[in-house]
Amino acid sequence: QLTPDFYNTTCPNASNIILGVLQNAFNSDIRITASLIRLHFHDCFVNGCDGSILLDNVANDTSIDSEKFSMANNNSARGFEVVDAMKTALESACPGIVSCADILAIASEQSVNLSGGPSWTVPLGRRDGRTANRSLADQNLPTPFQTLDLLKGRFRNVGLNDNTDLVALSGAHTFGRAQCQFFSQRLFNFNGTGNPDPTLNATLLAQLQQLCPQGGNGSVLTNLDLSTPDGFDNDYFSNLQANNGLLQSDQELFSTSGADTIPIVNNFSSNETAFFESFAVSMIRMGNLSLLTGTQGEIRSNCRRVNANNLSTISSSDGGLVSSI
Numbered sequence: 044q045l046t047p048d049f050y051n052t053t054c055p056n057a058s059n060i061i062l063g064v065l066q067n068a069f070n071s072d073i074r075i076t077a078s079l080i081r082l083h084f085h086d087c088f089v090n091g092c093d094g095s096i097l098l099d100n101v102a103n104d105t106s107i108d109s110e111k112f113s114m115a116n117n118n119s120a121r122g123f124e125v126v127d128a129m130k131t132a133l134e135s136a137c138p139g140i141v142s143c144a145d146i147l148a149i150a151s152e153q154s155v156n157l158s159g160g161p162s163w164t165v166p167l168g169r170r171d172g173r174t175a176n177r178s179l180a181d182q183n184l185p186t187p188f189q190t191l192d193l194l195k196g197r198f199r200n201v202g203l204n205d206n207t208d209l210v211a212l213s214g215a216h217t218f219g220r221a222q223c224q225f226f227s228q229r230l231f232n233f234n235g236t237g238n239p240d241p242t243l244n245a246t247l248l249a250q251l252q253q254l255c256p257q258g259g260n261g262s263v264l265t266n267l268d269l270s271t272p273d274g275f276d277n278d279y280f281s282n283l284q285a286n287n288g289l290l291q292s293d294q295e296l297f298s299t300s301g302a303d304t305i306p307i308v309n310n311f312s313s314n315e316t317a318f319f320e321s322f323a324v325s326m327i328r329m330g331n332l333s334l335l336t337g338t339q340g341e342i343r344s345n346c347r348r349v350n351a352n353n354l355s356t357i358s359s360s361d362g363g364l365v366s367s368i
């Protein structure tokens with residue numbers, strides 16, 4: 044029920060306005076493209092693509108349990124100020140029209156494209172939700188410490204498939220950064236063996252042991268893609284073939300014996316066009332997860348807060364007495 048021309052009459056410049064803000068941010072922060080697509084992913088996996096990840100906690104309001112404090116997002120998810128700038132620009136051009144959920148979907152496509160990846164036509168018309176669910180984020184978002192079986196389960200759980208969608212979308216780790224704390228379990232005593240992860244390339248292992256010593260600072264950053272850290276290309280997959288995946292969850296796709304994901308990695312590694320085409324298809328599938336459309340939800344005027352003037356909301360500060368409806 045989403046459609047690419049959703050804003051054609053109501054906000055014809057929506058896409059250009061978002062692109063202008065993105066380009067401006069990209070000029071001073073080449074990582075922003077990676078950070079923004081990750082926000083869309085973390086949004087869609089929790090109650091669908093409804094902008095829930097963008098909501099801040101509100102004092103005395105327990106209906107918002109900000110997902111920003113979930114394990115996967117806390118001190119990790121970034122780019123919120125850029126989304127705010129996009130929203131502000133859109134509200135001044137066409138107030139109350141473009142949802143925060145759609146901003147994330149549009150900015151994701153533009154981010155991939157700006158970084159050298161494919162473009163695709165983004166279906167639009169998502170509505171913003173009025174809740175956030177931190178514990179559901181903890182339940183639904185995959186972790187970098189999971190085995191292939193568990194990763195597959197998290198994808199199936201939200202309605203994506205556990206082979207092509209999983210492998211293609213993991214290819215987003217072709218750009219962006221990760222902190223030591225998310226891969227250091229591989230470096231010294233993997234799974235209690237007393238040895239590093241055997242599926243980690245020895246040269247990369249030595250570099251990472253230097254960067255992330257035991258007892259060191261877990262928030263030190265390194266590139267997810269060893270060979271082309273900022274370019275959106277298929278090097279992620281050739282890295283996996285050389286045991287140069289940074290996260291355990293990356294390397295699992297290629298190093299789990301007999302897995303159906305291995306031939307997909309091999310195909311994407313040898314055929315960038317196949318990867319780009321699959322990536323676009325899977326991004327659209329992810330962007331379609333459990334949508335609010337029509338009159339469900341709302342169009343937030345500030346991506347960090349639900350709208351106050353909704354008649355279905357009873358203010359908690361007046362004890363639930365609403366006199367002015």
Ligand code: HEM
Nearest residue numbers: 077078081084119185186187212215219220221222225292
């Ligand atoms: C398959 C399971 C996945 C796991 C376990 C996973 C895990 C992670 C982790 C641990 C980080 C580093 C965060 C940090 O150090 O603060 C990261 C970064 C990132 N992830 Fe994933 N991810 C997965 C799938 C995806 C998908 C499906 C996408 C997008 C379609 C994606 C896009 C990104 C990007 C672009 C970054 C870099 C962000 C930045 O530099 O700000 N990831 N991921």
Ligand SMILES: [Ca+2]
Nearest residue numbers: 086089091095
């Ligand atoms: Ca969501």
Ligand SMILES: [Ca+2]
Nearest residue numbers: 217268271274
């Ligand atoms: Ca790359």
